[in-house]
Each structure stands twice: as C-alpha cells, then as structure tokens.
Amino acid sequence: MRTRLAIKFDATLEKLFPERRVFLRSDTDTRFIRLRPVTQLIGFTGSAMLVAWAIVATAVLLMDSIGSGNFREQAKRDRVTYETRLNILADERDTRAHEALAAxxxxxxxxxxxxxxxxxxxxxxxxxxxxxxxxxxxxxxxxxxxxxxxxxxxxxxxxxxxxxxxxxxxxxxxxxxxxxxxxxxxxxxxxxxxxxxxxxxxxxxxxxxxxxxxxxxxxxxxxxxxxxxxxxxxxxxxxxxxxxxxxxxxxxxxxxxxxxxxxxxxxxxxxxxxxxFSTRGEDxxxxxxxxxxxxxxxxxxxxxxxxxxxAPFATPVHRAYRFTSGFGYRRDPKTGGKRMHRGVDFAGPVGTPLHATADGVVVHAGWSSGYGRLVKIKHAFGIETRYAHMSKIIVKEGQKVSRGQRIGDMGASGRVTGPHLHYEVRVDGKAVNPMIFIKAARDVF
Structure with missing residues (x-):
C-alpha cells in the first residue's frame, strides 16, 4: 500500500516538477547537478513561504505605520483641544480677576x-x-x-x-x-x-x-x-x-x-x-x-x-501640559513595585516655564537626590511646595517670591523616565493632594 502511494506521489511530482539537470562547465571539466522532483518541491515550498512571509511582514509594517500616523494625528488633535481648553480657562480666570477688581x-x-x-x-x-x-x-x-x-x-x-x-x-x-x-x-x-x-x-x-x-x-x-x-x-x-x-x-x-x-x-x-459718631448717650x-x-x-x-x-491655589504650569500621574499609591515606573506618590506630575517639553503657586520664601534651590533639581518654597499657614526634576533654577535660597513668579524650567533631572514636573504640597510637613487646592480655586480665580 505504501509503495503504491509512493509511486503515485512520485508520478504526480514528476508531472509537476520533472527532473532537471543543471550543468556546470569549467575550463577542464563539466559537471551537472540533478534536481529531483522532491528537491524542487522543497525549494518551491521554501520560496513560497519566504514570499508569503515578506508579504505578511510588509502588510504588518504598513498597518503599523498607518496606525502610528493615526495615533500621532489623534495626539495632535487632543493637544490642540487641550490647549484650547486651557486658553479658555485662562481667559475665564482673567475675566474673573477683572470682575473682582471692578467689584x-x-x-x-x-x-x-x-x-x-x-x-x-x-x-x-x-x-x-x-x-x-x-x-x-x-x-x-x-x-x-x-x-x-x-x-x-x-x-x-x-x-x-x-x-x-x-x-x-x-x-x-x-x-x-x-x-x-x-x-x-x-x-x-x-x-x-x-x-x-x-x-x-x-x-x-x-x-x-x-x-x-x-x-x-x-x-x-x-x-x-x-x-x-x-x-x-x-x-x-x-x-x-x-x-x-x-x-x-x-x-x-x-x-x-x-x-x-x-x-x-x-x-x-x-x-x-x-x-x-457721638450719640450723646443715645442708641x-x-x-x-x-x-x-x-x-x-x-x-x-x-x-x-x-x-x-x-496659599497654593494656582497651577505651577501655565502652558500646555499633560497630567500624567496623580497623588497616592501607584506602580513605580522604575522598579514596577507599588509606591506612594506624594505629589502630582505635569508632563511637557523641556524648558517649559514653572511658576510659584503662592507667595513665599525659597528655602531650598539645588540638587536633591531622586528629586533632581529641586525648589522648595515656604508659604504661610505651615504650607510648603516642592518643584522637582527641573532643568534650570532661576531663584536662590532666601529669596521672596510672589504667586505666578517664574522660578525655573521643566526638565528631566533626577530619577525620571521623561521630562515633567513633580509638584508637591506639604502642610505642617505632611504631604497632601495638590489638586485639592487647584480644584478648590477653579470657581474663584
């Protein structure tokens, strides 16, 4: 039974891939290579698989390129929308400020x-x-x-x-x-x-x-x-x-x-x-x-x-930014473990101006381990704000700053995965969520 199947298979291969000979001639000798049907079948199959792999890989690359382009376009649209919203919020804040002055x-x-x-x-x-x-x-x-x-x-x-x-x-x-x-x-x-x-x-x-x-x-x-x-x-x-x-x-x-x-x-x-006014003893x-x-x-x-x-009711970043991490426990981007995040992160380009969120006195301006370039500002009511991972610091220790005053630029110094601002608020030495102050002031300023 196996012999008949083998004979039929060989006959079919012989029809599809007849035996061929490739002659190799030199100056002194002539040789040939005999290509059997099975060898031709294996070569054809390999070539077909190689072509198919090339087609699939090309299709994957094209789809990935198209998807990346769509993602970039979507990111650009989201960025434009976010910047527009920030501008609207800034205009509303300025309007409220003018209304307060008029009042x-x-x-x-x-x-x-x-x-x-x-x-x-x-x-x-x-x-x-x-x-x-x-x-x-x-x-x-x-x-x-x-x-x-x-x-x-x-x-x-x-x-x-x-x-x-x-x-x-x-x-x-x-x-x-x-x-x-x-x-x-x-x-x-x-x-x-x-x-x-x-x-x-x-x-x-x-x-x-x-x-x-x-x-x-x-x-x-x-x-x-x-x-x-x-x-x-x-x-x-x-x-x-x-x-x-x-x-x-x-x-x-x-x-x-x-x-x-x-x-x-x-x-x-x-x-x-x-x-x-004198009332002569009257009510x-x-x-x-x-x-x-x-x-x-x-x-x-x-x-x-x-x-x-x-009090730190203002936002430290006045230009377009992306809110990348909130206050509380999170997965550490370096080690992968669970760790307490004592501030909030605002991501943006290197060199983005950073501003003091309240009046105060600079108590630290320099390098601080994992914080990188760090600025600490002491405010009233036992409040302290911290601005970490800066690329440049333009204030000095002991200097008095006002709310909205520029203190430096955003960077990627210290223990980071990319350029951003790590912003902390501490009350009597205890870290609190900075967004509590920022959100509380949205309907006022």
Whole structure:
C-alpha cells in the first residue's frame, strides 16, 4: 500500500516538477547537478513561504505605520483641544480677576457715597434739631408775649374802671393827664406786641414748613441709603462666600487663617475703620450698624484676598501640559513595585516655564537626590511646595517670591523616565493632594 502511494506521489511530482539537470562547465571539466522532483518541491515550498512571509511582514509594517500616523494625528488633535481648553480657562480666570477688581472699585465708590450720605444725614439731623430748638424758643416767646398782652389788657381794664370812678367822684381834672399818658403807652405797647406776635407766628409757620421739607429730604436719603446698603450687602455676600467655600474645600480652618492674617496686618486707619459718631448717650443709628457690618465684611474680604495669595491655589504650569500621574499609591515606573506618590506630575517639553503657586520664601534651590533639581518654597499657614526634576533654577535660597513668579524650567533631572514636573504640597510637613487646592480655586480665580 505504501509503495503504491509512493509511486503515485512520485508520478504526480514528476508531472509537476520533472527532473532537471543543471550543468556546470569549467575550463577542464563539466559537471551537472540533478534536481529531483522532491528537491524542487522543497525549494518551491521554501520560496513560497519566504514570499508569503515578506508579504505578511510588509502588510504588518504598513498597518503599523498607518496606525502610528493615526495615533500621532489623534495626539495632535487632543493637544490642540487641550490647549484650547486651557486658553479658555485662562481667559475665564482673567475675566474673573477683572470682575473682582471692578467689584473692588465699586465697593470703594459705594463706600465713599456712604460716607458722603452719612455726613449729609448728620447735617440734616443737626439742622432738624436746631429747627426744633428754634421752634421751641419761638413758641415760648409767643406764649410769654400772649401772657404779657393779657396782663396789659387787664391793666387797661383796671385803668378804665379807675377813670370811670374818678369821673364819678369829681377828681377827673387832677388825674386826666397821667391817665391819658398811661393809656397811650399801653395802646402803643399792645400794637407793638401784636406786630411781634404776628411776626413770630409767621416765623414759626416758615420753620414748620422747612422742617417738613427737611423731613421729606431725610426720608428720600434714607430710601437711597437703603438701596445702596442692599446692593452692597448682596455684593459682599457674593464676594465673600466663594472665598470662604474655597478655603473650606481645601480643608483649611478659615477662622484660624483669618486670625493669622489679621495678626500680620494689624495696622488701623483709613476708609475701612469702623464708623463712630457721638450719640450723646443715645442708641446707635441702624444705618451706622449696617455700615459697620459692611466694613467688617470688606475687611474680611481683604483678609481672604491676602490669605489666598499665601496659599497654593494656582497651577505651577501655565502652558500646555499633560497630567500624567496623580497623588497616592501607584506602580513605580522604575522598579514596577507599588509606591506612594506624594505629589502630582505635569508632563511637557523641556524648558517649559514653572511658576510659584503662592507667595513665599525659597528655602531650598539645588540638587536633591531622586528629586533632581529641586525648589522648595515656604508659604504661610505651615504650607510648603516642592518643584522637582527641573532643568534650570532661576531663584536662590532666601529669596521672596510672589504667586505666578517664574522660578525655573521643566526638565528631566533626577530619577525620571521623561521630562515633567513633580509638584508637591506639604502642610505642617505632611504631604497632601495638590489638586485639592487647584480644584478648590477653579470657581474663584
């Protein structure tokens, strides 16, 4: 059975691959190589497999090249989209900053208006009291004059009775000159008193009319004050609440922070001093209490603004970057083991500018083992920020820096796999997630 199959297989091979001879001729001899059907089959099969492998490898290379091109294009599109989003966020931040400055200007102008209107109110109150005092004096004078007039009339009546009695008694000749002189004096005094009374009544009426006008003006000014106070109270609530929420979202005690800032900025004087006017032992005016509450809120707003400059709410990279690693345990890119990552990583090109995220003092600027080129900045409230793997440092130890000030460039120094910034935030020596501060400030700055 095997012999027949072998014979048939050889016959089939003979038809497909007939035996061939390859002659090799030299100057002295001629040789040939006989190519059997099996040898030709093996050679053909090998050649076919080689061609197939070349086709498959070429196809794989082409597909990989096409896929890499698509990936690069997608990466470029993602980068453009991310840069556009960053620009939009930067524009929104600038817009919020301008709005905050405009609100501060409005607060200052409104405060000036309040001061002017308070002065006008005090002047109106003083004039009203003077008019009330004048009216009271006029009324007393009028009462006294009316009493004098009634006394004069009584004396005139008594004299008339005495004159009648004198005429009846026959003594008119001796008393007539003195009585006539007295009567003429009384008539003149009564006339003068009547004129003075009429003038006092007219003055009193004018004073009452002026008092009513001043009362209307006072009510109008009070309505205007009420409107201004409502607008200021609403504006202060809108301005202070987001800042308070921002600090609380970052896990910071606002009472302790404001107390620390107030101790460092405890000078007094100027427009934000509480208003105080002499009330002569009377209760304070409600508007004065509201104005002082607004001034306290503005003082609190200023304290929040100062505190925000000293806390790391800003982003250290202002150009396009890629967020490559977050805070917490992760797989070590060097050893492959699990390790605590005490900061966040922002990847970007070498030379990307890096900026301080808050006001502070540089306490370290140099090489530090696995950190590479490292900058440490000490801030208020026991906060410290670290900027590692830098390619260049442009600040020195002991130097004071402001939020947004450039401190160096991004690089790949130290223990890294590529250029990026390793950014840490430590509170009282303990590492915390920097994104808590950055995310808390997104709706404010």
């Amino acid at each position: 501060q200007d409005r607060f200052s102008k409104a405060l000036e208006q309040i001061s002017v209107m308070q002065s006008q109110l005090l002047e109106s109150e003083t004039r009203r009291r003077e008019l009330e005092t004048g009216i009271e004096v006029i009324q007393n004078t009028l009462r006294r004059t009316m009493h004098e007039r009634d006394d004069a009339r009584t004396q005139l009546t008594d004299l008339q009775i005495q004159q009648a009695d004198s005429e009846n008694g026959g003594a008119l000749a001796s008393a007539s000159p003195e009585t006539s002189e007295t009567m003429n004096f009384l008539v003149t005094a009564l006339g003068d008193t009547a004129v003075e009374r009429d003038q006092i009544i007219a003055d009193a009426q004018g004073a009452l009319t002026r008092a009513e006008e001043l009362t209307r003006e006072l009510r109008l000014m009070q309505d205007q004050n009420e409107q201004i106070f409502r607008q200021l109270e609403d504006a202060m609530a809108v301005s202070v609440q987001p800042l308070d929420k921002m600090f609380r979202a970052a896990g910071m005690n606002t009472d302790s922070i404001l107390s620390q800032v107030r101790q460092g900025y405890n000078g007094q004087g100027g427009p934000l001093m509480p208003l105080s 304070t005016h409600p508007d004065l209490d509201r104005a002082n509450r607004l001034l306290n809120q503005m003082d609190q707003l200023n304290l929040y603004r100062i505190a925000a400059e000293g």
